[in-house]
Amino acid sequence: xxxxxxxxxxxxxxxxxxxxxFQQTQFASVVRVFSNKKNAKVLERxxxxxxxxxxxxxxxxxxxxxxxxSLKEIDPHxxxxxxxxxxxxxxxxxxxxxxxxxxxxxxxxxxxxKGMYGKFVHEAVVNNKESESGITIHYVNExxxxxxxxxxxxxxxxxxxxxxxxxxxxxxxxxxxxxxxxEEILRHG
Numbered sequence: 001x002x003x004x005x006x007x008x009x010x011x012x013x014x015x016x017x018x019x020x021x022f023q024q025t026q027f028a029s030v031v032r033v034f035s036n037k038k039n040a041k042v043l044e045r046x047x048x049x050x051x052x053x054x055x056x057x058x059x060x061x062x063x064x065x066x067x068x069x070s071l072k073e074i075d076p077h078x079x080x081x082x083x084x085x086x087x088x089x090x091x092x093x094x095x096x097x098x099x100x101x102x103x104x105x106x107x108x109x110x111x112x113x114k115g116m117y118g119k120f121v122h123e124a125v126v127n128n129k130e131s132e133s134g135i136t137i138h139y140v141n142e143x144x145x146x147x148x149x150x151x152x153x154x155x156x157x158x159x160x161x162x163x164x165x166x167x168x169x170x171x172x173x174x175x176x177x178x179x180x181x182x183e184e185i186l187r188h189g
Contacts (some may be wrong), residue, residue, distance in 0.1 A: 002028035002186045003136050005076040007084040008035055010118075012042025014103065014174050019049045021179035028186050032065065035084055060184040062089045071096065077186055081140060082178070085117060088140050100140040101185065103178050105170045108136040108151055109188055112145030122163035122170070132156050135173045137181045152171055 005023065006072055012033075017032045019080055033046040033053035046053035060066030071079070081088065081102040086144050104112060108119045116124070125133045134154035139147035153176075155169045 001026070002077040003074060004030045004078055004080060004182065004186075005071065005074060006033045006080045006082050007088075008033065008040065008042040008082045009037050009085040010040060010042060011084045012045040012083070012177055012184070013171065014041065015042050016046055016049065017175045018044045018082065018182060019051055019180050020082065021047065021183070023049070028183070032070075034062065034070075034162060036084070038144055042083075058086065060104060061086060062091060067141070068092055068095060077189070078182060080178075081183060083118075088146065088175070089112075090142050091095075093140060093142065098139060101150065101182070102138055102140050102145075102147070103174055104136045104138065104145055105133075105167075105174070106136065107134045107154065108138065108145050108149060112136075114144050115143070119163055119167065122166040125157070125166055126161055126163050130157055133170060135170060135177060150185065151177065153177050 007020065008013050017034060023030050032050055033042060035043050035055055038055045043053045058066055079096055080102040088100060111121045111124050132154050134152055136151045136152045141147040153173050156157050157166060157175055
């Protein structure tokens, strides 16, 4: 069975969707959820779905004997960043080349980079009167939101959108496509 590890910082709706998706298969499963926030709701969601989860400090993320050691023991087929807000360290990227993916709530290269996440992205999209937005699933490299794009999905926006209505549309796309793309990657390399 293919092993999936998820890193998340927030409420964990994408993580929950991914866990539930793979609980319906005999093909892969989420074997661990890591969070850099002690009180992140994602840890609670993982526990309810019987997936081991743990909190780590920023120092543990970048230390060779920290998270990297745990990841080497798990030996995941893919590492998924699902609302993970820290820059992912090169030490892990080098140990797991082309195995770390992220989802971004906009059509990269627009609205990417440091500080562009969640509501900040949706506010920028609305303020710039964009006619469409979407999601980008991409490989992670040493720069924020610059890794090779795996898949993008778009949604049309009206003139009356608010950051909240854009967020709803983006969440729908994320929940529909993120698990499917993870499965595609695991099945086809």
